[in-house]
Amino acid sequence: MQTLFIKTPVTVEAHAAVVGKKEGEGPLRDCFDLVAEDIFFGENTFEKAESKFVSQAINLTLKKAGLKPDAIDLLFGGDLLNQCIGTSYGIRSFEIPFLGLYGACSTMAESLALASVTLSCGQISRAIAVTSSHYYSAERQYRFPIEYGGQRPPTAQWTVSGSGAVLLKNGGRGVRVTSVTIGKMLDFGITDANNMGPAMAPAFVDTLKTHLKDTHRKVSDYDLILSGDLGSFGMEMARELAKDEGIFLGENYADCGCLMFDLKRQDVHAGGSGCGCSATVFCGAILPELESGKYRRVLLISTGALMSPTAIQQGESICGIAHAVCFEGE
Amino acid sequence: MQTLFIKTPVTVEAHAAVVGKKEGEGPLRDCFDLVAEDIFFGENTFEKAESKFVSQAINLTLKKAGLKPDAIDLLFGGDLLNQCIGTSYGIRSFEIPFLGLYGACSTMAESLALASVTLSCGQISRAIAVTSSHYYSAERQYRFPIEYGGQRPPTAQWTVSGSGAVLLKNGGRGVRVTSVTIGKMLDFGITDANNMGPAMAPAFVDTLKTHLKDTHRKVSDYDLILSGDLGSFGMEMARELAKDEGIFLGENYADCGCLMFDLKRQDVHAGGSGCGCSATVFCGAILPELESGKYRRVLLISTGALMSPTAIQQGESICGIAHAVCFEGE
Numbered sequence: 001m002q003t004l005f006i007k008t009p010v011t012v013e014a015h016a017a018v019v020g021k022k023e024g025e026g027p028l029r030d031c032f033d034l035v036a037e038d039i040f041f042g043e044n045t046f047e048k049a050e051s052k053f054v055s056q057a058i059n060l061t062l063k064k065a066g067l068k069p070d071a072i073d074l075l076f077g078g079d080l081l082n083q084c085i086g087t088s089y090g091i092r093s094f095e096i097p098f099l100g101l102y103g104a105c106s107t108m109a110e111s112l113a114l115a116s117v118t119l120s121c122g123q124i125s126r127a128i129a130v131t132s133s134h135y136y137s138a139e140r141q142y143r144f145p146i147e148y149g150g151q152r153p154p155t156a157q158w159t160v161s162g163s164g165a166v167l168l169k170n171g172g173r174g175v176r177v178t179s180v181t182i183g184k185m186l187d188f189g190i191t192d193a194n195n196m197g198p199a200m201a202p203a204f205v206d207t208l209k210t211h212l213k214d215t216h217r218k219v220s221d222y223d224l225i226l227s228g229d230l231g232s233f234g235m236e237m238a239r240e241l242a243k244d245e246g247i248f249l250g251e252n253y254a255d256c257g258c259l260m261f262d263l264k265r266q267d268v269h270a271g272g273s274g275c276g277c278s279a280t281v282f283c284g285a286i287l288p289e290l291e292s293g294k295y296r297r298v299l300l301i302s303t304g305a306l307m308s309p310t311a312i313q314q315g316e317s318i319c320g321i322a323h324a325v326c327f328e329g330e
Numbered sequence: 331m332q333t334l335f336i337k338t339p340v341t342v343e344a345h346a347a348v349v350g351k352k353e354g355e356g357p358l359r360d361c362f363d364l365v366a367e368d369i370f371f372g373e374n375t376f377e378k379a380e381s382k383f384v385s386q387a388i389n390l391t392l393k394k395a396g397l398k399p400d401a402i403d404l405l406f407g408g409d410l411l412n413q414c415i416g417t418s419y420g421i422r423s424f425e426i427p428f429l430g431l432y433g434a435c436s437t438m439a440e441s442l443a444l445a446s447v448t449l450s451c452g453q454i455s456r457a458i459a460v461t462s463s464h465y466y467s468a469e470r471q472y473r474f475p476i477e478y479g480g481q482r483p484p485t486a487q488w489t490v491s492g493s494g495a496v497l498l499k500n501g502g503r504g505v506r507v508t509s510v511t512i513g514k515m516l517d518f519g520i521t522d523a524n525n526m527g528p529a530m531a532p533a534f535v536d537t538l539k540t541h542l543k544d545t546h547r548k549v550s551d552y553d554l555i556l557s558g559d560l561g562s563f564g565m566e567m568a569r570e571l572a573k574d575e576g577i578f579l580g581e582n583y584a585d586c587g588c589l590m591f592d593l594k595r596q597d598v599h600a601g602g603s604g605c606g607c608s609a610t611v612f613c614g615a616i617l618p619e620l621e622s623g624k625y626r627r628v629l630l631i632s633t634g635a636l637m638s639p640t641a642i643q644q645g646e647s648i649c650g651i652a653h654a655v656c657f658e659g660e
Contacts, residue, residue, distance in 0.1 A: 001403070002427045004453050045644050073331070074512060082412040083638035084432045088515060088649055097332045097512040098651065099440060100636075102414045102432040110429060118447055123334050182404060182427040185418060306430075308413035314375050319418055321428065 002207075003181040003214035010119045011172040012291075012327070013126065016060035017284035018053050019276075020135070020161030026261045031284035032162075033060050039136055039161065047085060050134035053163035053276070054079075054090025057283075058130060061165040069094040072167070073124035076111040078102050079132045079275050080159070081141065086132045090163070096128070105200070105229050106183070106304030107131045108279040109323035112166060113180035116325070119170045126170070132163035133274025142309060143193055155195040157231045158268035160260055164279030166287070174330060175290045179215060181324040183207040185306065189317045193307055196273060196318070197234020200303035203320035204230060205241040207301055211324045212247065222252060223295040226286065228278035228302035228322070229257035231270035256281035256302075278302040290329045298327045332537075333511040333544035340449045341502040342621075342657070343456065346390035347614035348383050349606075350465070350491030356591045361614035362492075363390050369466055369491065377415060380464035383493035383606070384409075384420025387613075388460060391495040399424040402497070403454035406441040408432050409462045409605050410489070411471060416462045420493070426458070435530070435559050436513070436634030437461045438609040439653035442496060443510035446655070449500045456500070462493035463604030472639060473523055485525040487561045488598035490590055494609030496617070504660060505620045509545060511654040513537040515636065519647045523637055526603060526648070527564020530633035533650035534560060535571040537631055541654045542577065552582060553625040556616065558608035558632035558652070559587035561600035586611035608632040620659045627658045 016033045024035030034056060041049040054077070062069065075094070078101035079086035091098060103110040111129035119127055136146055138159040144150040168177065183203055190199040204227050212218060219225065230238055235255045242249050256278040257271035272281075282300055289295045303322040312318070346363045354365030364386055371379040384407070392399065405424070408431035409416035421428060433440040441459035449457055466476055468489040474480040498507065513533055520529040534557050542548060549555065560568055565585045572579050586608040587601035602611075612630055619625045633652040642648070 001454065004448070004451065047640060047644060078432060081638075082640060083434070083636060085636070085638045085641045085646075088636045089641065089646060092515055092517055092649060095514050095516075098515050099444065099512060099653075100432040100651075102408060102430040104413070114429065114444060114448075117451060118334070118444075121334065121447060121451055124331065182429060184425050185422055185428050186425075187422055306413060306415075306418045308411075308415045310377060310412060311415045311419065314377060316415075316419060319422060321430075323429075 001214055002210050003179050004117055005179045006116050006120045006177050008120050008122060009171050010116045010177045011169050012175040012287060013167045013169040014061045014065035015166045015283040015287050016057050017164045017280040018056045018162055019280050023160055023162055023260060026266060028260060028285050046134055046137035047081060050086040050132050050137050051090035054087055054130060054132045057163040057165040058128060061167050065167055069096055072096045072126050072128055074127040076101060076115045077130040078107040080138050103321060104304030104306050105273055105275050106302045106321050106323050107275045109300055109302035109325050112325045113323055115168050116177040116180055119168055126167060128165055128167050130163060130165040131275035131279045133159050133276035134161045135159045138274055142307060152269055153194050154269055155233050156269045157196055157257060157271055157273035159274035160272045160277040160280060162276040162280040164283035166283060176328050177325060178328050179326045181207055181211040183322040185319045185321045187317055187319045191312060191317050193312060196305040197231040197270060198237050199305040199318040200320040201230055201234045201237040201241055203322040204238050204301055204303045205245060207322040207324050209245050209247060219247060219249060222297050222299050224298045225253045226300050227255045229273040230255050230303055231257045232263060233270050290327055293329055296329045300325045331544055332540050333509050334447055335509045336446050336450045336507050338450050338452060339501050340446045340507045341499050342505040342617060343497045343499040344391045344395035345496045345613040345617050346387050347494045347610040348386045348492055349610050353490055353492055353590060356596060358590060358615050376464050376467035377411060380416040380462050380467050381420035384417055384460060384462045387493040387495040388458060391497050395497055399426055402426045402456050402458055404457040406431060406445045407460040408437040410468050433651060434634030434636050435603055435605050436632045436651050436653050437605045439630055439632035439655050442655045443653055445498050446507040446510055449498055457498050458495055460493060460495040461605035461609045463489050463606035464491045465489045468604060472637060482599055483524050484599055485563050486599045487526055487587060487601055487603035489604035490602045490607040490610060492606040492610040494613035496613060506658050507655060508658050509656045511537055511541040513652040515649045515651045517647055517649045521642060521647050523642060526635040527561040527600060528567050529635040529648040530650040531560055531564045531567040531571055533652040534568050534631055534633045535575060537652040537654050539575050539577060549577060549579060552627050552629050554628045555583045556630050557585045559603040560585050560633055561587045562593060563600050620657055623659055630655045
């Protein structure tokens with residue numbers, strides 16, 4: 001069984017989303033707690049700016065909960081940068097026990113899943129799940145520095161600059177995590193670093209199918225099924241692949257990468273991506289709707305392309321992975 | 331509380347260690363399940379050789395347990411390579427639900443800790459913890475390609491080539507995981523990429539101190555306290571720092587990095603390091619002694635230096651982290 005049921009109440013105590021300027025000009029502009037004035041966010045490198053997104057997201061989350069860092073038992077987090085430095089330097093000053101994760105853009109669901117499972121054991125009180133990404137730090141690491149001015153193909157996605165943090169609590173009332181489904185790594189032979197959607201779509205469908213089977217539910221049992229960042233091409237592919245499995249994704253299916261930007265107006269091609277994409281969209285736009293009661297049950301499936309420039313240079317293909325976390329309102 | 335107690339039996343069902351040629355010529359040569367004939371291990375790149383260490387360690391573990399990959403519910407793993415490709419390509423063919431971790435050289439304890447906590451929830455039966463490293467793939471990524479012929483200072487450690495895997499089971503008899511202590515990231519301002527021991531030693535002492543306090547135990551309650559890969563300089567520093575905290579590390583303290591190689595004869599300077607170091611030493615040399623009854627209680631504290639070439643170029647220091655896992659014989 002790939003699905004773990006969270007049987008004791010694990011609830012969302014607070015959350016925050018901090019994003020970059022471009023994200024703050026998109027359709028979700030009013031959903032974020034803080035929008036950076038520019039891509040450097042007051043720092044002198046892109047990587048340090050990314051770490052500042054992380055520290056600000058955690059600071060705001062703690063502030064909303066009225067807590068200090070020493071009230072947090074564990075922090076689960078990761079990002080796209082080599083050695084996950086976005087997270088490690090972002091959390092350094094808090095001195096919270098830390099478990100570093102790497103699941104590419106699936107890391108937000110991975111963090112939430114592991115935090116929920118660990119909390120459900122009943123020995124700790126509070127855990128934070130946090131992830132981040134940054135357009136400039138990611139592009140120069142995975143593809144080309146932006147200053148190079150490379151042409152972006154239509155399938156390219158725009159790495160979201162930002163960080164989202166969720167503070168989960170053992171017990172309490174409010175929005176709960178009720179189950180998590182851990183995905184398998186799937187390799188469909190994609191080798192184009194500018195075409196991540198199709199590398200991740202099969203993993204999304206596999207995890208969705210497994211989650212529905214394990215929970216004996218159907219698509220209509222969810223107010224919203226949310227993929228992490230498949231983008232417009234990946235989303236269409238996901239619908240097709242799901243249909244082949246007898247799963248019909250209708251109006252209640254959306255993708256964080258497509259929600260984040262105005263695809264026509266903002267020149268982001270196939271949509272948003274990055275560990276920060278599902279983190280900021282979920283924390284900024286979706287969790288409040290669960291808290292308000294507009295949504296009763298939401299399935300977040302963050303999707304990751306385990307893409308490595310070194311591996312691609314050595315002729316390897318890009319594996320996809322997806323993890324699912326089910327949230328339910330009171 | 332940073333320590334989680336594993337209250338239901340989580341036992342070691344099988345384990346394996348696969349190492350490179352140099353490791354197979356060291357003091358532990360007879361402890362390993364497989365020694366590669368050369369640094370390429372039949373592959374055409376160092377990274378692919380590292381992935382082969384991983385797949386072979388898992389294959390041997392499954393073979394010893396008489397199980398097929400589909401009997402494993404979850405795999406926790408990671409390595410030192412960017413995007414953790416040592417692990418991801420190494421595990422690809424098994425199609426086991428996968429949670430990727432990054433804790434630098436602390437990853438083996440992190441994997442074992444999260445696998446144990448997840449198993450203790452009682453919803454899954456079996457999980458594998460696996461990590462790897464490779465001297466040539468790590469050196470060229472973190473410092474210089476070996477072919478460059480750079481001078482290694484006396485403080486430099488030798489990244490272990492190899493992979494260790496542990497199959498943990500819910501229930502059963504034999505060696506058990508009884509508690510895990512999750513460490514905090516500590517930054518003591520080290521900026522020398524060839525001097526990892528001192529970057530990790532404070533984290534080791536902090537986690538050890540916390541573990542002893544949380545469990546109400548003293549050093550003499552353990553047959554062996556094992557640091558991951560502090561090396562000879564880090565080990566001495568750890569003894570000094572521990573003494574300052576009133577913790578006296580005596581004959582029952584050892585370091586995987588110092589156990590792996592003959593420091594005088596094998597020209598490895600301060601000793602072994604890498605995610606594969608504590609993994610292979612623990613799986614190859616220590617777990618059998620727990621199984622035989624020679625050791626009754628062992629504390630493995632894998633230590634990680636969250637070292638990033640990009641961060642160092644930007645003037646950042648190297649944070650250390652350490653996680654502890656307590657194993658007890660029947």
